[in-house]
Amino acid sequence: xxxxxxxxxxxxxxxxxxxxxxxxxxxxxxxxxxxxxxxxxxxxxxxxxxxxxxxxxxxxxxxxxxxxxxxxxxxxxxxxxxxxxxxxxxxxxxxxxxxxxxxxxxxxxxxxxxxxxxxxxxxxxxxxxxxxxxxxxxxxxxxxxxxxxxxxxxxxxxxxxxxxxxxxxxxxxxxxxxxxxxxxxxxxxxxxxxxxxxxxxxxxxxxxxxxxxxxxxxxxxxxxxxxxxxxxxxxxxxxxxxxxxxxxxxxxxxxxxxxxxxxxxxxxxxxxxxxxxxxxxxxxxxxxxxxxxxxxxxxxxxxxxxxxxxxxxxxxxxxxxxxxxxxxxxxxxxxxxxxxxxxxxxxxxxxxxxxxxxxxxxxxxxxxxxxxxxxxxxxxxxxxxxxxxxxxxxxxxxxxxxxxxxxxxxxxxxxxxxxxxxxxxxxxxxxxxxxxxxxxxxxxxxxxxxxxxxxxxxxxxxxxxxxxxxxxxx
Amino acid sequence: xxxxxxxxxxxxxxxxxxxxxxxxxxxxxxxxxxxxxxxxxxxxxxxxxxxxxxxxxxxxxxxxxxxxxxxxxxxxxxxxxxxxxxxxxxxxxxxxxxxxxxxxxxxxxx
Numbered sequence: 001x002x003x004x005x006x007x008x009x010x011x012x013x014x015x016x017x018x019x020x021x022x023x024x025x026x027x028x029x030x031x032x033x034x035x036x037x038x039x040x041x042x043x044x045x046x047x048x049x050x051x052x053x054x055x056x057x058x059x060x061x062x063x064x065x066x067x068x069x070x071x072x073x074x075x076x077x078x079x080x081x082x083x084x085x086x087x088x089x090x091x092x093x094x095x096x097x098x099x100x101x102x103x104x105x106x107x108x109x110x111x112x113x114x115x116x117x118x119x120x121x122x123x124x125x126x127x128x129x130x131x132x133x134x135x136x137x138x139x140x141x142x143x144x145x146x147x148x149x150x151x152x153x154x155x156x157x158x159x160x161x162x163x164x165x166x167x168x169x170x171x172x173x174x175x176x177x178x179x180x181x182x183x184x185x186x187x188x189x190x191x192x193x194x195x196x197x198x199x200x201x202x203x204x205x206x207x208x209x210x211x212x213x214x215x216x217x218x219x220x221x222x223x224x225x226x227x228x229x230x231x232x233x234x235x236x237x238x239x240x241x242x243x244x245x246x247x248x249x250x251x252x253x254x255x256x257x258x259x260x261x262x263x264x265x266x267x268x269x270x271x272x273x274x275x276x277x278x279x280x281x282x283x284x285x286x287x288x289x290x291x292x293x294x295x296x297x298x299x300x301x302x303x304x305x306x307x308x309x310x311x312x313x314x315x316x317x318x319x320x321x322x323x324x325x326x327x328x329x330x331x332x333x334x335x336x337x338x339x340x341x342x343x344x345x346x347x348x349x350x351x352x353x354x355x356x357x358x359x360x361x362x363x364x365x366x367x368x369x370x371x372x373x374x375x376x377x378x379x380x381x382x383x384x385x386x387x388x389x390x391x392x393x394x395x396x397x398x399x400x401x402x403x404x405x406x407x408x409x410x411x412x413x414x415x416x417x418x419x420x421x422x423x424x425x426x427x428x429x430x431x432x433x434x435x436x437x438x439x440x441x442x443x444x445x446x447x448x449x450x451x452x453x454x455x456x457x458x459x460x461x462x463x464x465x466x467x468x469x470x471x472x473x474x
Numbered sequence: 475x476x477x478x479x480x481x482x483x484x485x486x487x488x489x490x491x492x493x494x495x496x497x498x499x500x501x502x503x504x505x506x507x508x509x510x511x512x513x514x515x516x517x518x519x520x521x522x523x524x525x526x527x528x529x530x531x532x533x534x535x536x537x538x539x540x541x542x543x544x545x546x547x548x549x550x551x552x553x554x555x556x557x558x559x560x561x562x563x564x565x566x567x568x569x570x571x572x573x574x575x576x577x578x579x580x581x582x583x584x
Contacts, residue, residue: 053539054537054540056536391540394552
């Protein structure tokens with residue numbers, strides 16, 4: 001545990017409280033551990049972007065890539081002689097297995113066609129937190145046909161775009177009655193090298209710079225000071241030297257910097273004003289420079305950061321970081337991001353995929369949704385239906401081909417971590433990184449033991465003082 | 475004036491119709507020549523284009539709009555669907571001819 005590594009030693013207070021050392025006394029220097037780092041997110045980088053294609057290609061390649069995996073899983077689960085049929089070859093009443101992409105028909109899903117339809121005269125629907133309802137239906141589509149599903153399947157837990165295998169039979173009314181289903185489950189995992197000493201990675205997200213509330217600025221400065229070794233005595237400094245990398249998972253800028261009023265206001269009112277993002281980026285650059293001078297940092301963009309909206313989000317441009325981009329330790333990464341650190345494979349997103357699934361299913365916990373996406377073997381099944389996505393045609397880059405050791409998603413409402421094991425012995429640490437601007441919590445992942453612990457930088461805010469004052473009065 | 479037998483209006487019609495029908499029959503008399511010769515044989519280019527169109531419409535290789543035929547062939551090969559090698563040879567040999575490279579629906583908007 002990190003807290004044990006950096007525990008204050010006996011009599012160490014004297015080090016902090018003693019006189020500054022003389023010239024011949026060498027101050028103790030702790031070298032930061034340098035792990036072998038290699039980024040593997042080439043497939044999320046887009047070269048030339050052409051939007052002259054329809055999204056049918058992504059679904060077609062998704063099905064092309066996943067159906068051999070699913071037929072294998074289906075044979076493992078229901079016997080090697082299970083009949084796997086295409087929807088066009090279905091016989092009435094025959095127990096068989098079908099493989100396809102799920103489509104969830106939701107009444108409350110905002111539809112642009114309904115909005116602009118004049119016959120209905122509907123006002124645009126106000127945005128809701130959840131678009132599920134009792135009347136939702138699941139439909140399975142393969143290359144040629146689609147069929148409605150009913151029976152032993154929980155409609156609320158599935159989202160559009162997941163590829164699964166279903167076992168059951170078609171009944172008289174043209175619907176397929178489900179007896180059982182199976183997902184592609186965890187992909188194969190490369191074994192990780194055992195490390196001799198503890199090495200930590202700090203996972204952080206949701207900094208929310210440039211926002212109206214600056215509550216977390218002190219906490220952020222404390223974090224930077226701790227990681228760079230400016231806090232504490234020798235025990236804590238040697239502990240901080242075991243932090244080998246810092247990963248910022250999105251939402252570095254606050255949502256309030258995304259002010260769209262500038263486009264609607266008159267020009268004479270907005271002429272001299274700057275966009276909110278300019279100052280926020282300067283703050284971010286200054287903060288990053290402090291970090292980057294001491295520890296390698298991976299910066300992933302998030303929902304409110306100045307990069308493209310569709311997934312995969314491209315790395316932030318280095319011209320926005322004039323101070324910190326001069327250091328080679330700054331790594332501007334895409335969202336989703338994948339890297340190998342000392343043989344440990346780390347994969348994760350800034351949380352847009354999890355939040356989108358949360359809107360269209362009954363699952364609440366970010367960790368549960370994260371596990372679900374891992375079992376479905378797809379990072380963002382709702383892309384491109386409800387989550388913006390680039391129209392890929394060759395391959396679907398969100399399909400997990402290799403199982404990561406650490407799988408995270410940023411900007412969760414609270415910290416959650418869990419370790420799961422797969423059927424073939426894969427071990428994955430799932431981490432839901434909390435939003436720093438509201439929880440002031442970051443996560444430390446131990447690469448040797450694959451454990452995660454939260455680290456909280458709380459400070460006394462104005463609200464606390466008021467509470468204590470209230471208690472005094474009778 | 476009443477005629478000796480009950481004269482119907484249709485009497486006059488009949489005459490007219492008959493003559494019309496006879497006229498039509500006369501016109502129809504020279505029927506088109508029987509199709510005993512075979513249809514004009516397709517040129518090699520037309521056969522190739524027809525094969526490429528069949529490749530476009532084959533459902534196993536996914537949608538064909540928005541990408542070139544060669545890209546679609548590469549995608550099918552990458553996913554192990556074994557598309558026929560002759561299609562690829564045809565596409566590589568005629569890579570400037572847009573009838574060959576682009577799919578059936580390329581003239582239509584997105």
